[in-house]
Amino acid sequence: MANPTVLIENSPARGREQGREKGSDFSELSRRIADAGLLRRRPLYYTVRFGAVALALAGGVAAFAVLGDSWAQLAVAAALAVVFGQLGLAAHDLAHRQVFTRRRPSEAGGLLVANLLLGMSYGWWMNKHTRHHANPNHEEKDPDVSPDILVWSRGQAARAKGLPRFVGKHQAALFFPLLTLEGLNLSFNSFKALRSPSMKRPVLEGALLVAHFVLYFGALFTVLSPGRALAFIAVHQGLFGIYLGSVFAPNHKGMPMIEEGTRLDFLRRQVLTSRNVRGGVFVDAFMGGLNYQIEHHLFPSMPTPALARAQAVTEAYCAELGVPYHQTGLLASHREALRHMRRVGEPLRAAR
Structure with missing residues (x-):
């Protein structure tokens, strides 16, 4: 892959004035x-x-009920982690109005899938994801690259303090282990966001979140012994987080970061910061179509x-314009992302 900085600096869009609007x-x-x-x-x-995902969820719940207090439930936990990942992708498509053109059915479906079935706030995620789409990989405006724990640019690394500074030194090696906590992180931030002024329906969203966890923990600790219930949660939530990270990380991580003041038109802002992932039918199903990240960012609905x-x-159109268009395989996309994370963490490892 070409140097990300070069892609931005040499892009025909940077400050270009060629007679076109x-x-x-x-x-x-x-x-x-x-x-x-x-x-x-x-x-x-x-x-x-969605019918297939619903059947898979029903099958997982049925298997859980039949197996009872058994260590075989860990296989059910692993299977349900995949089902939850697919539910997350369904919520994503609903939020973008890919399924329904009207707002109300899209929101109703999103609240049902995200809040009730996944334990994640639809309103909080929608706000966060909308800001990401508007300014992908922008150091100041994209919440997905804010240095909460990981750092995504050398500038962020230089300014890092506390936990991001400590984790950033070895973030490439720690990335997948940290993903095991992503499901819990989404739920934690969802409850936290209920107090935010930007939350439109805090009571409804909060009630659905509480209902999810009452059902989730109630079923686990009723059917399973405490030890097996905790093991189920660890396997289910851990693999769910890894699945989500494996779907979303290849899309932008390791692609050009945009600094404040950089001028790019809409097409180049979306294309230059996104990566497509090749792989055929399996990757299409695994990533829910998000492997076509460039096209998804250009046409979210x-x-x-x-x-x-x-x-x-x-x-073909980007080739006509001379705009760099990047796509690679699934494993290569992760290598590029991890290589970028290792590179931006170098200043932290060099510091004493």
């Missing part, structure tokens, strides 16, 4: 995508996909099954 490059791509019919809704696809066709259109 700002955003006109994206307008042309948008026209081509619309003419190809790639923005129309796909109700049959989502009926089948595009239904998942249209993304593959949009990829070919977008890549």
Whole structure:
């Protein structure tokens, strides 16, 4: 992969003035995508996909009830971690109105899947994810690259104190172990966000979150002994966090970071900071279509099954413009992300 800084500095978009209105490059791509019919809704696809996830969830619950107080429940915990990951992807598509065009059914579905089934606040995540889409990999504006624990640029590393400074030294090695806590982190931040002024329905969201955990912990500690219940939680939440991280980390981590003052038009801001992941049907299912991250960022409401066709259109168009378009395999995407994390942590390891 090319040096991220070079991609930004040499991009035709940086301060460019070539007689076109700002955003006109994206307008042309948008026209081509619309003419190809790639923005129309796909109700049959989502009926089948969500139905399959619902059946998998029901099967996991049934297996849990049948097995009773047994160590075999750890296999159920692992299977349900995958199901929860797919529920997270379903909530993502609902939030982007890929499933329904109208706001109310999208929000109702999002609250049901995110709050009640996953134990994650739909409103909190929606606010956070919207800011990420507006300014991906922006050091000041993208909450996904804020230096809470990990650092994503050398500038952040230089300013890091406390826990981020300590973890940042070895963050590449600690990344996947830390992901085991991601599910719990999402739930913790969801409850914390209930007090935020930006939360539109704190009572409803809070009630659904409480209902989730009453059912979750109630079922575990009723059916299983305390030791087995804790082991189930560790396996389920740990693998769920790793699954989520494995889906979302390849999309932007290790791609160019945007500093305050950098000027990029919409198309280049989304393309240069995103990475596509190749891999065929398995990767498409595993990542829920988010392996077409470039196209998803350009057209967030595009239904998942249209993304593959949009990829070919977008890549060809970027080639016409001379805009770098990056895609790689799943394992290579993780290597690039971990290599970037190791590189930005070098100043911390060198410091005494």
